[in-house]
Amino acid sequence: MSLRWQAALLDPLMAGGWAVVHCRQQFLLDGNGALFPRDWLKRLDLPLLSEQGLGHFDGEPVFLFELDFPADVPGARWQGLRQFMQEDDRDLFRLLGYATQIGTWVSQHRFCGSCGSPMQARAGERAMYCPACGVQHYPRLSPSMIVLVTRGDELLLARSPRFAPGVYSTLAGYVEPGESVEQCVAREVREEVGVAIHAPQYIASQGWPFPHSLMLGFHAEYAGGDIVLQPEEIEDARWFAIDNLPALPARQSIARYLIELYLSRRLGHPEPVLPG
Template sequence: MVDASYFLAIGESLVCDHNDRFLFSNAELESLNIDICFDLPNVSEGFYCVAILKNLDKSQLKRSACLREALSKTETEDEFAVLSAAAQVVTWHASFKYCPRCATELMMDEMDLAKVCPSCGHHQYPRLSPCIIVLVRNGEKCLLAHSSKFKSGRYSTLAGFIEAGESAEHAVEREVMEEVGIKVKNIEYVCSQSWPFPHSFMLGFMADYSEGEITPDGEEILSADWFSVDDLPTIPPKFTISRQLIDRFIKER
């Protein structure tokens, strides 16, 4: 094995040692039962791999209790990116065992981070699901919403998957209308972030309110309102793209 830092996983879960350490050296892998290793995409400095374990040595390792918590403890964008990449590759490996065309068991491609069907030749790459996430501005206030998936009191920006055939900008308009019943204008791309829940690729936007009354859909969005900088509710943690958009709004004010 080359000199690299390794993430470890079993099934769909990353594992860590009993000091909550995720990265391991070559030497530390020698005593473990490794099934397969993947080189991770070049998303940060250094060389990283993820090693899939055949079994979990409970005396040495434990399943990660919460990926979100682990991500929240990362100190740099590079640390976030490589942990996100590891989590997404693990999910992909666990989810795609067989060819979606002919059901033959997939094999690892010798060159790329991909699996190939020995029967029909189909290549299966790690899945990415493009999404939009948007902060809507209305003068000195911004629109934040409480989702049915959030903890009590948590508010964030609006988000949703991009549908087949539509642009990211159209997805912004559609998702805002579907979730809270208003129209937006001046849609501006800001930044992106890989989001491993389970394999989302978030495209972040700012937009301005155009018309309409806030009307939460009652299913995905339970409540939403306009908030000023000095009266914000509980918002997402620093490592999230939603928080980056909110912080940008705060800085603009």
């Protein structure tokens, strides 16, 4: 993993440094990029909900300004996190992915869910704390499985109504309380497309900030059953021949990686690299 971006706890009382400005999965951007001189931002009258120290980018301290609403700043515009993902700078995307998760978590934990008192950021760790009743919350992470199901030279790919036209992907879903990831894989495949699989094999993982998933990637061999779609989530699912694949998900996704890894092993090509 590259060292340009490193998360760290920084004290907001320190002066100087850089800052990113976030609101609802969007970041402020100008001709110099998404990092702004922090002291300059402080002189603007921004609707600040919280300021958080994030870590270091190219060795420089970086802070987060989490806003209540996407305010207008002259000479700057707002850009969504997905757009940053599609651009070339992986380290900047990792910084912004972290920032969006911390900012969303902080803004959604301003009040204690147990007693309703205002929460405080805790010194020395990334946690929100209720001084009245002692409840403590850490950044939200949702374990999710993602699986490529195959049958020899055929790949089972599906599309959700949310996807871009023509794009098909691997199956994914959130882990439920009390189940193992392997049980989740079998359940989601059964629920979404109605087929049974053999024991899934773990491949790799990816942090996915849309909005706070930890993707655990698997491969599974088909074991039986015909495709039956889960109508609320799956618009279409099919077996695609290895040499006749549809449009695939973004290069930066583990979905794409799982597909390309299978193709490379099947066809004897060099293996792809999982984007960090």
